[in-house]
Amino acid sequence: WLKSYLTLGPDRPRWAYVVDALIARNISKSGPNAPDETRVNVLLQTWNANLYQQTSLPPEISHMFRVGKKYGIHLSTPEPSAALKDTMPIWYPIGQDPKKRRVYTSNECHCLQTRHAIRTAGEARALSDLLGRARHKARRNCACTECKRIRQATGCENPHKCAQEAEYLLDNLIEKWDPRKTYSAVRHLTKHERRKNERAHTEGKGGPVIFDPSYAARPSISDNFRIFTNE
Numbered sequence: 337w338l339k340s341y342l343t344l345g346p347d348r349p350r351w352a353y354v355v356d357a358l359i360a361r362n363i364s365k366s367g368p369n370a371p372d373e374t375r376v377n378v379l380l381q382t383w384n385a386n387l388y389q390q391t392s393l394p395p396e397i398s399h400m401f402r403v404g405k406k407y408g409i410h411l412s413t414p415e416p417s418a419a420l421k422d423t424m425p426i427w428y429p430i431g432q433d434p435k436k437r438r439v440y441t442s443n444e445c446h447c448l449q450t451r452h453a454i455r456t457a458g459e460a461r462a463l464s465d466l467l468g469r470a471r472h473k474a475r476r477n478c479a480c481t482e483c484k485r486i487r488q489a490t491g492c493e494n495p496h497k498c499a500q501e502a503e504y505l506l507d508n509l510i511e512k513w514d515p516r517k518t519y520s521a522v523r524h525l526t527k528h529e530r531r532k533n534e535r536a537h538t539e540g541k542g543g544p545v546i547f548d549p550s551y552a553a554r555p556s557i558s559d560n561f562r563i564f565t566n567e
């Protein structure tokens with residue numbers, strides 16, 4: 337249940353979106369006061385859902401999330417792929433650098449949430465790419481093709497400022513969750529170690545096989561959730 341709920345992207349079951357909408361209506365007063373536009377997934381962001389008293393969530397759903405919280409759901413992703421980082425929510429992200437915690441009160445944040453409809457780190461990254469484009473000028477009335485396209489598609493009046501804000505949002509992520517960076521937490525086997533493993537397999541008596549820590553890294557979000565139970 338929880339696993340298919342946590343599947344993002346095209347394979348995500350329809351009902352999971354219904355659950356999201358129900359949860360988003362039951363935002364808790366503890367934790368950040370996240371506006372509607374920013375709420376994507378209670379388990380991947382820092383806002384809290386009201387799972388207890390006076391919740392209008394169906395009992396099975398609130399029960400499921402209470403169980404999830406009780407046993408501690410967390411992402412065990414030593415080395416998230418670029419694709420996984422792109423699908424993570426950009427507002428109230430769990431990958432927020434705690435030293436840089438910030439509020440989203442600027443006009444640009446509002447524009448990003450409403451006009452640009454930016455929800456994920458990948459969407460923020462795509463917009464921030466504007467700043468590096470050769471023809472782009474750092475000003476409000478820049479006439480480059482991308483600024484024109486953004487104005488037309490979204491109604492944004494200052495794509496440059498919004499792209500800068502998108503960049504700040506990405507700068508607030510810890511390195512591991514920043515989709516612009518390749519982060520290496522896991523030690524990869526050396527060539528020598530890999531050859532040794534191959535020999536161990538093919539010759540059958542080549543000594544112990546060295547565990548490859550990079551096997552632990554999986555490509556999709558749902559594969560990376562683990563529920564730990566002590567019972």
Ligand SMILES: [Zn+2]
Binds near residue numbers: 410
């Ligand atoms: Zn942990």
Ligand SMILES: [Zn+2]
Binds near residue numbers: 472481484
């Ligand atoms: Zn431009």
Ligand SMILES: [Zn+2]
Binds near residue numbers: 448451452494495498
């Ligand atoms: Zn804008």
